[in-house]
Amino acid sequence: xxxxxxxxxxxxxxxxxxxxxxxxxxxxxxxxxxxxxxxxxxxxxxxxxxxxxxxxxxxxxxxxxxxxxxxxxxxxxxxxxxxxxxxxxxxxxxxxxxxxxxxxxxxxxxxxxxxxxxxxxxxxxxxxxxxxxxxxxxxxxxxxxxxxxxxxxxxxxxxxxxxxxxxxxxxxxxxxxxxxxxxxxxxxxxxxxxxxxxxxxxxxxxxxxxxxxxxxxxxxxxxxxxxxxxxxxxxxxxxxxxxxxxxxxxxxxxxxxxx
Numbered sequence: 452x453x454x455x456x457x458x459x460x461x462x463x464x465x466x467x468x469x470x471x472x473x474x475x476x477x478x479x480x481x482x483x484x485x486x487x488x489x490x491x492x493x494x495x496x497x498x499x500x501x502x503x504x505x506x507x508x509x510x511x512x513x514x515x516x517x518x519x520x521x522x523x524x525x526x527x528x529x530x531x532x533x534x535x536x537x538x539x540x541x542x543x544x545x546x547x548x549x550x551x552x553x554x555x556x557x558x559x560x561x562x563x564x565x566x567x568x569x570x571x572x573x574x575x576x577x578x579x580x581x582x583x584x585x586x587x588x589x590x591x592x593x594x595x596x597x598x599x600x601x602x603x604x605x606x607x608x609x610x611x612x613x614x615x616x617x618x619x620x621x622x623x624x625x626x627x628x629x630x631x632x633x634x635x636x637x638x639x640x641x642x643x644x645x646x647x648x649x650x651x652x653x654x655x656x657x658x659x660x661x662x663x664x665x666x667x668x669x670x671x672x673x674x675x676x677x678x679x680x681x682x683x684x685x686x687x688x689x690x691x692x693x694x695x696x697x698x699x700x701x702x703x704x705x706x707x708x709x710x
Contacts, residue, residue, distance in 0.1 A: 454496040458512040461487045461502075468518065472534035476610055481528040503530055506645050508538050523607065523647055526615045535608025538643045539696050541668060544681055544703045548674075551704040554579040558708075568636040571671035572623055575680050578706055581634070584682050585665065587627045594624025594633070600655045607693035614651070621652045622669070629663065631656050636669040644668065649685055650693050657690055680704045 461479070462468055464487045470477045481499040488497035495501050503522055505511045515521065521537030522530050555578055562574040575581055582590050602615040622636035633652045635644070649666040657664045670681040681703045688695040 454491075454493075454502060455512045455514070457484075457488050457491060457496045457502055458514050462514055467532065472520075472532075476531040476533040476612070478525065479530045479532055481530075499528075506648065507641065508643050521645065523612065524614075524617045525612065526617060531607075531612055533608050533610065536694065537607070537645055537647070539646050539649070539685070540643050541641050541683060542698065542701070543640075544683075544701045546702065548679055549702060549704045551578075551580055551583065551706050552709045553706055568638045568669075568671070569622060571638065571678070571680070572634060572636045572669055575669070575706070576623065576625070580680060580704060580706065581625060581632065581667075581682075584667075584684075584702060585627075585630070585632055587630060587632075589627035590625040590630075590632060591627070592623060593626040594621055594631075594656070596620060598655065600651060601658050603654050603658055605650075605654065605691045605693050612693075614654075617651060619652045619655055624652075624656070626660075626662070631660055631662050631664045632667060633664060634667045634669050636671075638671055640670065640672055641668075646693055646696055649696065650687065653687060654690065677705060680706065 461484060465479065465483060467477055484499040484502060485497065491497045505515065505522055511521065519534055520532055521535070522532050523537070525531050559574060559577060562570055576592065582588050597618055597620045599616045599618055600614060604611060604613050621633045623634045625632040633656065635648050649668070653664050653666045666685045668683040668685065672679050672681060683701040684699040685696055686699050688697060
């Protein structure tokens with residue numbers, strides 16, 4: 452959760468409330484954040500990376516909520532504060548849980564050690580659940596970890612933004628004959644997420660390949676002690692419009708052995 456007191460001070464120091472957000476976003480640098488928060492003692496109250504991590508609507512500080520604002524990176528060390536809706540709802544999946552049978556003929560013992568987002572995603576992929584959901588047997592793991600975007604432009608909440616060399620991270624990316632599938636994975640139920648987590652990697656790989664890029668959201672949940680895998684597929688109707696995101700399809704699965 453972003454620090455309330457730090458953001459109150461930042462807004463006061465740079466008179467952000469007085470900015471005309473209808474005309475343009477407010478640009479804020481990491482150096483300005485550090486300068487404003489230098490007398491705070493905790494990292495959570497002065498570290499720009501932590502303060503600017505607002506991945507859900509509720510993780511925003513109250514001053515952002517009250518003024519209908521969200522934050523996006525422009526380049527490393529520079530941020531846009533924008534008025535509008537920067538998040539997408541993750542609707543609960545109410546369709547019946549589908550039974551999916553493992554493709555492997557042996558048990559993945561290592562997948563039972565720990566409880567991370569990555570291992571659940573890897574387990575689903577190893578058993579071809581991602582390929583089945585996307586109806587593409589050619590998908591192979593090719594993208595993982597942190598990379599930097601090329602320069603690109605887009606419209607968010609009615610304003611054109613210019614992005615350059617922003618660090619992105621996907622939990623996994625799979626390339627097939629004619630598509631790239633990017634996954635943002637979580638280990639608990641989410642009701643919304645900032646569109647940036649899907650949009651920036653989407654634009655990055657749309658710029659760097661000639662294949663169609665598909666952003667997915669993945670969660671492992673437990674229902675009555677059973678692991679259930681939730682998958683949502685999104686698309687951007689206009690690749691240059693941050694807010695053009697829409698849900699395409701979703702499904703939830705239990706993975707069982709055939710025998």
